[in-house]
Amino acid sequence: xxxxxxxxxxxxxxxxxxxxxxxxxxxxxxxxxxxxxxxxxxxxxxxxxxxxxxxxxxxxxxxxxxxxxxxxxxxxxxxxxxxxxxxxxxxxxxxxxxxxxxxxxxxxxxxxxxxxxxxxxxxxxxxxxxxxxxxxxxxxxxxxxxxxxxxxxxxxxxxx
Numbered sequence: 001x002x003x004x005x006x007x008x009x010x011x012x013x014x015x016x017x018x019x020x021x022x023x024x025x026x027x028x029x030x031x032x033x034x035x036x037x038x039x040x041x042x043x044x045x046x047x048x049x050x051x052x053x054x055x056x057x058x059x060x061x062x063x064x065x066x067x068x069x070x071x072x073x074x075x076x077x078x079x080x081x082x083x084x085x086x087x088x089x090x091x092x093x094x095x096x097x098x099x100x101x102x103x104x105x106x107x108x109x110x111x112x113x114x115x116x117x118x119x120x121x122x123x124x125x126x127x128x129x130x131x132x133x134x135x136x137x138x139x140x141x142x143x144x145x146x147x148x149x150x151x152x153x154x155x156x157x158x159x160x
Contacts, residue, residue: 033051041088076105097119
């Protein structure tokens with residue numbers, strides 16, 4: 001039985017290696033991350049990458065990573081919770097707006113999903129500054145829903 005299992009595993013692994021070599025593109029690791037979750041391409045070709053534990057990084061095409069960008073909210077990390085998606089506003093080149101989703105801690109050990117809009121200030125250190133979604137205390141993200149390139153669920157975020 002062990003020999004049959006070993007033989008089946010060998011065939012499976014060989015098929016997996018063969019399938020990877022037949023890809024219509026090349027795969028090359030350029031850097032590593034600590035639980036990466038999402039990325040968005042900046043107009044200059046660099047990437048914004050989120051890490052679940054609460055880091056937002058700018059990464060060049062050759063793999064050079066910035067330090068963690070400041071101004072990110074505290075995230076409730078664990079399980080599916082943490083810093084999630086990042087998306088650029090359709091007019092990012094003019095306004096510098098980005099959207100971040102994350103899990104935030106709630107009362108009594110609960111957690112909930114939140115979305116924030118921020119301006120990415122591309123300085124040497126990098127920083128995001130929170131921008132209110134609208135004038136109400138709770139706002140549904142609807143400004144850009146349905147626009148190409150953004151796929152946001154209906155989410156609530158408390159303005160702070």
